[in-house]
Amino acid sequence: MDSTEGLYTYAPLPSDHIRLLNLHPSPDPSAPLQGDLLTLPLFPSPSAQAAPFSALSYVWGPTLPSPSSNQNLTTPTGVIRLTPSLFSFLNRLRDTSSESLLLWADAICINQLDPYEKEAQVSLMADIYRSATQVLADLGEETDGTAVALAAIAEYTRAGVRRGITAKGFGKLLSPQDTARFLDLPLPAEDDVETEEETNRAMNPSAEVTEAVIRFFERPWFTRVWVVQEFVLARAVQMFVGKTKVSWQQLLGSGILFNGMPMLVQESVSFTMREIWGMMSFLCMAYIRRIRTLNSTEDGREFVSHLASLSDGRLLQFYQDPGLASLLHYLRMCRATLGRDRYFALLRLASDVTDEDWAELRPDYISTDDAIVRRYARVLIRKKGAAEMFMRAGLWRGTNTSNPELPSWFEDATHEYDQAIMDLTVEESIHKAAGDSEFVVGTDAEIPDVIWVKGHRLDTLREVCPAYALPKENTSSTMLEELQQVLFGYVRKAVETLLKFSEDENEPLRPGPYLTGEELADAAALTVCAYRGVDALSREALFKGFWFMCLAVMGLGADWNNHQGSFRYQWSDEMEGEIGDSIEYYCNELGVVVNGNLLPAVTDKGYFASGPGACEGDEVWIIQGCRIPILLRPNNEPEYGGRYRLVGTCYVHGVMSGEALQHPDFEWRDVSLC
Known part of the structure; x- marks a missing residue:
């Protein structure tokens, strides 16, 4: 038949x-x-x-x-x-x-x-x-760990609502009432007392629980790009695992850091980024859905405005008003059978796609991937969020993976990228390198891959710290142990690059002032962790963590207590707990730096910098409308002579607050990028 x-x-x-x-x-x-x-x-x-x-x-x-x-x-x-x-x-x-x-x-x-x-x-x-x-x-059929994961998620979220979302969530500790409202979950009644056993389970999740939760979010549904609009745009959502109904609001709570509680997946550093991407992807779409539903009522809009007032509001603005370029970036690791589907699946969620854009951006299964990337680039570079899009692009991210001739100033989202959320542009900060200037971009229909922006050339990288890799004989059994080695190895190489060892054993680090008048060591401490400048971070605590870390990784320890330079913290056996806490504090700030592949560097003029994929000869530019300096690489190919390729954003100590705009030789001029 x-x-x-x-x-x-x-x-x-x-x-x-x-x-x-x-x-x-x-x-x-x-x-x-x-x-x-x-x-x-x-x-x-x-x-x-x-x-x-x-x-x-x-x-x-x-x-x-x-x-x-x-x-x-x-x-x-x-x-x-x-x-x-x-x-x-x-x-x-x-x-x-x-x-x-x-x-x-x-x-x-x-x-x-x-x-x-x-x-x-x-x-x-x-x-x-x-x-x-x-x-x-x-979400699929039930597995052996499903019941453990769902029970832990429910217990953790319930305990968390009682305590409120930590200041890391919105810039200020949320009350239990506001936390319950944000999560759209009931506030536990006053007479609903949490038992000591429940508290211990929520505060100290076992390795088995952590493993079960991580594996739960590894289900394919959480990383399929088409489910994003299906979930976000729905009037109501009911999730199923087997025949069991699951609350998406509780799943959202599982990824939130509550006041006084460790994260439910506190051991997530022992997993790879790909293993935790399911949770990260779901948190992103769940935040967008929740802000969207709140904004559907007047009372909800007032609550969202309250949340936005607690911080700089940049990430909240994304959840509230997601542009297509931002959606493509934050959800770039989501899986799609066809790479181009990442563009098409997110179109209707974007706040900045108009009817006039539809002819260029509509679903197209005939043109090549490269043609679609170029088409989207030409439209999105004219949008309101173009500056953020520009800062998130660059050669370091593999923008030109499919075709080295694709424009460096636009991300090629047809390819997965598992470090999409790890870079300077995502982190909350007070950086305003270009002051209050506006991003200005020019295009030419005859040369579609080229744009013009306004910028000021600050300096050139003279020396770049080599990337640190684990030794081949490494036998670490967990990602956490490997991460510790990378962090320590990174700091050692960073200090060697920025401060240089002197021949005098009593002066292991180079003394003297930085360009801004600060101690060189203090400038190095902030550069190595790409200091964000937010109030939540104590400069003094960062200095202490940096110096104790330096003493530890360089094997100096108590032998250097007589140093007469900028070192102002004493190392002793009695301080073991404080030393460990300080180092852990600094390591936490290194997460984005290490995962974002930032490499410390020194410029010709003596600036300390840290940028992804940096090479000697790359130029540091302040670009109009961009809050973070940019690394540009001269393109010497005949057809592109005089133009630059975008490498990525770059921390440069001493110009992050607009200081370069006050230099006597400062001026904006056109710079061409391809």
Whole structure:
């Protein structure tokens, strides 16, 4: 028999219409799935009542429908083959009594063999998920660790609401009332007393619990790029693991740091970035969804304004008003069968995509990936968030992975990138290297890969610290041990580069003032950790952590207590606890630096700098409208002579607050980038 015999035949869909699956009930859970497909207008006339339906959010999975499989949906006019994941979800959703379910599922309701219909329906998907009465999200089947993970998440979040979100969340400690409101969870009643056992479990999660939570968020649903709009745009969301219902608000709480509590995944540093990306991706989309729902009411908008007033508001502004370039950056590690789907899946979430942009940005499965990247670059460089987009791009990030001729000033999101959230532009800071200037960009239709910006050339990198790598004979068993070695190795090489060892054993580090009049050692301490300048960080605490760390990694310790230079902290056995705490404090600030591949450097004029992928000869520029200095690399290729390639953002000690604008030789001039 022909493998296509008896298959359902799709009739063409009228414009702005969708198909819905009417899934029949069955008292026998093992009975074949049965239903019929209805064709309905997505936007009914005002006098017509829209049919209430639920939209499914699930992962297709690596296994496609097989002709020999019995995982099918039977309709009156033919059979539709299903992927194992969708077959499983429909079986779990199917009512065993007498109620039919009206559902929208892309694998069934879109003719996957018709590229024209697929393109039209993909363009309507945001409206479909907005129109559904609810979105049913399938996180997959239950596993051995599911119950442990869900119990720990519920207990941790409940305990956290009582204590409030720490100042690291919004810039100021949130009250339990505000915390409950933000998470959309009930505030525990006063007489609902937390037991000592519950407190201990929440405050001291075991390795088994941490492992179970991390593995729970490794489920493919959390990193599939198409689920982002499905989840964010939904009127209501109900999640399922097996047949168990899961609260997405509690899942959001699992990744939040509450006052006086360690994170539930406090051992996450022993996992790779890819292993924790599921949680990071979900937190991003959950924040966007929560701020979006709050902004749907006047009372909620006032609450969001209150949250924004507690900090510089940059990340909150992203969650509240996400531009397409920011979405592409923060969700760049999300998986997609086709790289270009990262662009198309996020289009309808972006606040800055207009009807006029649609012709350039619409889903396109015919053009090459490089053509799509260039098309998006030309549109987004003209948007309000262009300066932030510009600062997040650069050669260090692998912008030109697929084609070295792609513009360096735009991220190529067709490729996954697991360090998307680790860089200077993400961290909260008070940097204003270009003052209050406005980002000005020029383009030329004849040369689409080239832009012009206004900038001031500050200096050139003279010496760059070599990247630190673990020795080949390293036998560390955990990522935490490797991270400790990297941090210590990084600091040692950084100090050797910035301060230089002298031949005098009693003066191990170079004395003297920095360009700003500070001690060189203090300038080095802040440069090595790319000092953010936020009030929450104590400069004195950073200096102490830096110096104790230097003494530890250089093996100097108590032998250097007689140093007469800038060292002002004494090392002694009695101070073991304080020394350890200081070093841990400084190491915490090194996380973004190390993960962001920042390399300390010294410029021709004596500035201390730290930039990703830096090389000797790279130039430091202050770019109009950019709060962080930029590293540019001269491009000597004949067709691009006189133009630069963007390397990345760069911390430069002594110019992060706009000091360069006061230099006698300061002036803005055009600089061309390709």
